[in-house]
Amino acid sequence: xxxxxxxxxxxxxxxxxxxxxxxxxxxxxxxxxxxxxxxxxxxxxxxxxxxxxxxxxxxxxxxxxxxxxxxxxxxxxxxxxxxxxxxxxxxxxxxxxxxxxxxxxxxxxxxxxxxxxxxxxxxxxxxxxxxxxxxxxxxxxxxxxxxxxxxxxxxxxxxxxxxxxxxxxxxxxxxxxxxxxxxxxxxxxxxxxxxxxxxxxxxxxxxxxxxxxxxxxxxxxxxxxxxxxxxxxxxxxxxxxxxxxxxxxxxxxxxxxxxxxxxxxxxxxxxxxxxxxxxxxxxxxxxxxxxxxxxxxx
Amino acid sequence: xxxxxxxxxxxxxxxxxxxxxxxxxxxxxxxxxxxxxxxxxxxxxxxxxxxxxxxxxxxxxxxxxxxxxxxxxxxxxxxxxxxxxxxxxxxxxxxxxxxxxxxxxxxxxxxxxxxxxxxxxxxxxxxxxxxxxxxxxxxxxxxxxxxxxxxxxxxxxxxxxxxxxxxxxxxxxxxxxxxxxxxxxxxxxxxxxxxxxxxxxxxxxxxxxxxxxxxxxxxxxxxxxxxxxxxxxxxxxxxxxxxxxxxxxxxxxxxxxxxxxxxxxxxxxxxxxxxxxxxxxxxxxxxxxxxx
Amino acid sequence: xxxxxxxxxxxxxxxxxxxxxxxxxxxxxxxxxxxxxxxxxxxxxxxxxxxxxxxxxxxxxxxxxxxxxxxxxxxxxxxxxxxxxxxxxxxxxxxxxxxxxxxxxxxxxxxxxxxxxxxxxxxxxxxxxxxxxxxxxxxxxxxxxxxxxxxxxxxxxxxxxxxxxxxxxxxxxxxxxxxxxxxxxxxxxxxxxxxxxxxxxxxxxxxxxxxxxxxxxxxxxxxxxxxxxxxxxxxxxxxxxxxxxxxxxx
Numbered sequence: 139x140x141x142x143x144x145x146x147x148x149x150x151x152x153x154x155x156x157x158x159x160x161x162x163x164x165x166x167x168x169x170x171x172x173x174x175x176x177x178x179x180x181x182x183x184x185x186x187x188x189x190x191x192x193x194x195x196x197x198x199x200x201x202x203x204x205x206x207x208x209x210x211x212x213x214x215x216x217x218x219x220x221x222x223x224x225x226x227x228x229x230x231x232x233x234x235x236x237x238x239x240x241x242x243x244x245x246x247x248x249x250x251x252x253x254x255x256x257x258x259x260x261x262x263x264x265x266x267x268x269x270x271x272x273x274x275x276x277x278x279x280x281x282x283x284x285x286x287x288x289x290x291x292x293x294x295x296x297x298x299x300x301x302x303x304x305x306x307x308x309x310x311x312x313x314x315x316x317x318x319x320x321x322x323x324x325x326x327x328x329x330x331x332x333x334x335x336x337x338x339x340x341x342x343x344x345x346x347x348x349x350x351x352x353x354x355x356x357x358x359x360x361x362x363x364x365x366x367x368x369x370x371x372x373x374x375x376x377x378x379x380x381x382x383x384x385x386x387x388x389x390x391x392x393x394x395x396x397x398x399x400x401x402x403x404x405x406x407x408x409x410x411x412x413x414x415x416x417x418x419x420x421x422x423x424x425x426x427x428x429x430x431x432x433x434x435x436x
Numbered sequence: 437x438x439x440x441x442x443x444x445x446x447x448x449x450x451x452x453x454x455x456x457x458x459x460x461x462x463x464x465x466x467x468x469x470x471x472x473x474x475x476x477x478x479x480x481x482x483x484x485x486x487x488x489x490x491x492x493x494x495x496x497x498x499x500x501x502x503x504x505x506x507x508x509x510x511x512x513x514x515x516x517x518x519x520x521x522x523x524x525x526x527x528x529x530x531x532x533x534x535x536x537x538x539x540x541x542x543x544x545x546x547x548x549x550x551x552x553x554x555x556x557x558x559x560x561x562x563x564x565x566x567x568x569x570x571x572x573x574x575x576x577x578x579x580x581x582x583x584x585x586x587x588x589x590x591x592x593x594x595x596x597x598x599x600x601x602x603x604x605x606x607x608x609x610x611x612x613x614x615x616x617x618x619x620x621x622x623x624x625x626x627x628x629x630x631x632x633x634x635x636x637x638x639x640x641x642x643x644x645x646x647x648x649x650x651x652x653x654x655x656x657x658x659x660x661x662x663x664x665x666x667x668x669x670x671x672x673x674x675x676x677x678x679x680x681x682x683x684x685x686x687x688x689x690x691x692x693x694x695x696x697x698x699x700x701x702x703x704x705x706x707x708x709x710x711x712x713x714x715x716x717x718x719x720x721x722x723x724x725x726x727x728x
Numbered sequence: 729x730x731x732x733x734x735x736x737x738x739x740x741x742x743x744x745x746x747x748x749x750x751x752x753x754x755x756x757x758x759x760x761x762x763x764x765x766x767x768x769x770x771x772x773x774x775x776x777x778x779x780x781x782x783x784x785x786x787x788x789x790x791x792x793x794x795x796x797x798x799x800x801x802x803x804x805x806x807x808x809x810x811x812x813x814x815x816x817x818x819x820x821x822x823x824x825x826x827x828x829x830x831x832x833x834x835x836x837x838x839x840x841x842x843x844x845x846x847x848x849x850x851x852x853x854x855x856x857x858x859x860x861x862x863x864x865x866x867x868x869x870x871x872x873x874x875x876x877x878x879x880x881x882x883x884x885x886x887x888x889x890x891x892x893x894x895x896x897x898x899x900x901x902x903x904x905x906x907x908x909x910x911x912x913x914x915x916x917x918x919x920x921x922x923x924x925x926x927x928x929x930x931x932x933x934x935x936x937x938x939x940x941x942x943x944x945x946x947x948x949x950x951x952x953x954x955x956x957x958x959x960x961x962x963x964x965x966x967x968x969x970x971x972x973x974x975x976x977x978x
Contacts, residue, residue, distance in 0.1 A: 147855070148854050151850075151854045151867075152850070177535055180527070184525060184528045184532050184589040186532060186590055202584040202585070205584070244486055247479075247482060248482050287659075287695070287699040287703070289659035289660070290663070295677065296500075297500075300499045305487055375571060375573050379573040379663075389576075392576060408572055412569075419567060618816040619817070619818055622817070624778065625778060626810075626832060627802040627804075627805040627833030627889065629832075629833075629837065631837060636818055636829055636832070637818060641820055
């Protein structure tokens with residue numbers, strides 16, 4: 139196929155390309171070096187590479203797994219709780235643990251509910267489409283961001299000092315993190331929402347409240363609920379850990395099991411936690427199916 | 437005809453035209469109100485079960501006020517060095533942990549993506565496995581690992597890896613599944629092999645997104661590793677715990693301030709990095725006139 | 729020369745192509761017209777095997793290509809270049825790489841995985857880009873381009889494949905009239921200057937009339953018209969497009 143070559147253009151292109159290639163390679167080299175240095179430094183500081191693994195580290199791992207092993211005997215699987223090797227023996231404190239898990243789930247639900255409401259309210263103040271005053275927006279923005287930077291357990295510990303140990307402190311702590319975590323996504327959803335419907339309500343004579351209620355909410359509700367559902371799962375997982383600082387729930391049972399060196403009980407509780415969180419996952423997926431139709435639910 | 441008769445007329449006509457739309461919806465509305473009411477009642481009941489009561493809340497608020505006064509003025513009480521060291525350890529743990537999680541989650545994510553492994557049964561099982569594995573928070577792992585292997589940041593890093601790899605693997609898998617069918621088809625139409633289609637059609641989209649998610653993971657890991665110190669897995673958690681126990685809240689406030697500054701700095705830089713990853717850079721061959 | 733014998737394709741209940749028999753000679757420029765959903769897209773995709781027919785046969789130069797696979801299929805696909813309504817370029821990659829995709833089928837695996845193309849291919853890619861007037865944007869990220877520009881890059885990519893057949897699936901439907909003209913002219917250039925057989929889908933009759941010597945009208949998966957534009961009268965147009973508007977602004 140006859141093609142009239144314009145070597146001028148090709149030459150120019152190759153020059154520029156070489157330039158960019160070199161620059162790109164230099165950048166890559168710099169990035170890789172920095173990352174390597176950081177990696178090495180962090181490995182040193184966290185004593186990952188210190189080499190002192192004690193004697194026979196693999197044996198210790200094996201021993202650890204052995205201690206978690208409940209030594210189930212197939213013949214005795216369904217025997218009573220007195221019989222070593224049965225499921226009942228392994229899950230000997232099942233009622234107590236179930237109750238504690240239930241508490242943890244309750245904590246998560248209440249925290250998510252209250253946190254959602256609070257986050258929604260503050261997001262209204264943070265969003266450009268709802269609040270016209272830039273001053274209000276800027277001042278309200280820093281609160282959730284501040285709360286977000288702190289790990290949840292700090293709140294839990296401080297609240298335990300304030301209201302005493304128990305699930306109340308944990309719920310309040312979860313509420314704080316949930317509120318902070320939802321505020322920003324809510325605000326973004328509100329800002330990215332199409333203002334069209336709101337304006338048409340305004341054109342029909344609706345006041346601010348009506349505009350929000352009829353023009354904005356139906357639009358943003360599905361997106362917001364997606365985040366809420368994600369946070370329910372996060373909260374259920376987090377609430378199980380909070381018990382460790384005395385903030386109620388299954389965490390306290392976990393700490394107790396370790397205090398008595400009952401590794402197999404620990405494993406039993408971990409399995410129960412896994413089942414509950416997976417259950418919460420599935421339940422929320424079902425609810426999302428119903429509410430939004432198959433297309434939106436993941 | 438009277439106005440009332442007119443109205444009746446209109447309603448009657450509307451009912452003939454769209455009987456269903458005109459039917460009273462009382463049933464639906466009552467059901468909705470009932471549902472909201474029941475939900476609220478359930479919430480209150482749960483709150484009570486959890487120990488909420490107005491007296492406790494009130495006394496809690498008062499006590500919280502007292503605690504806040506204890507926080508002022510924030511002071512390191514001469515232990516600034518130890519605090520900085522602990523913070524450094526926290527960041528190091530977070531960085532190393534994130535790096536390890538990324539390295540492990542990458543192959544898992546690839547395998548877990550429907551675009552790569554198309555076998556429905558295998559895909560389903562793998563993803564369920566990810567879901568089950570990510571239910572255990574890192575703190576729970578850390579507790580038992582400390583009990584088994586002793587204290588130290590190494591244990592903390594291991595706990596983070598165990599807890600977060602399935603989570604990131606799932607995120608990676610999902611990113612790889614959200615590919616644009618059209619682009620894939622056009623690559624196929626040009627005669628590319630399967631691997632080439634992935635390399636040119638999937639990777640350019642997916643790599644910046646996954647890097648962004650890894651950066652977000654790093655941000656959240658800093659908080660996570662701070663918490664891990666609580667159970668002895670290294671970092672700032674231990675310091676915070678002891679100070680809070682002893683109600684030395686002015687030191688706590690100082691540590692928290694430092695921590696917040698640190699996290700904000702890292703958050704901002706990570707945001708800038710993420711923006712740079714997504715943005716288009718145009719390398720224009722300036723000065724090239726079409727002289728042909 | 730392309731021959732389609734009795735092609736049939738259904739998607740579930742819906743019959744997309746219902747017994748199509750067609751013969752296209754080398755060097756023709758054929759416009760395929762019909763409503764949205766009439767089966768135009770499916771027809772083209774059957775030719776380059778993005779979709780496989782339920783029944784029927786496709787032959788190119790007397791070779792049966794309806795059932796080839798693997799390497800032979802990839803060669804056929806490279807040979808029968810396709811451009812799309814939504815351009816379908818890899819937006820995060822730069823323009824030149826998108827064009828170089830056209831020669832992927834000729835390259836061994838490893839170098840192509842690290843985006844390493846021989847200088848000769850790069851030069852050819854630049855020349856193709858220059859022919860569509862896009863050479864100065866070669867190193868830009870494709871997502872910075874406008875629709876018309878992207879489609880021209882797509883054409884450059886198609887030319888890179890050194891095809892004998894060019895399948896254009898509604899190439900200008902997403903473009904404004906000015907850009908549409910530019911793209912159609914590029915297709916005509918490919919047809920006249922390089923002797924490439926071109927099959928263009930469009931739901932705009934006037935466009936097809938203007939640029940193609942042969943029109944094929946499709947309705948509900950069947951060919952209802954096959955001839956030069958002069959033979960297409962109002963009645964047939966109505967039959968093709970049903971109650972909808974007969975003419976759309978070109």
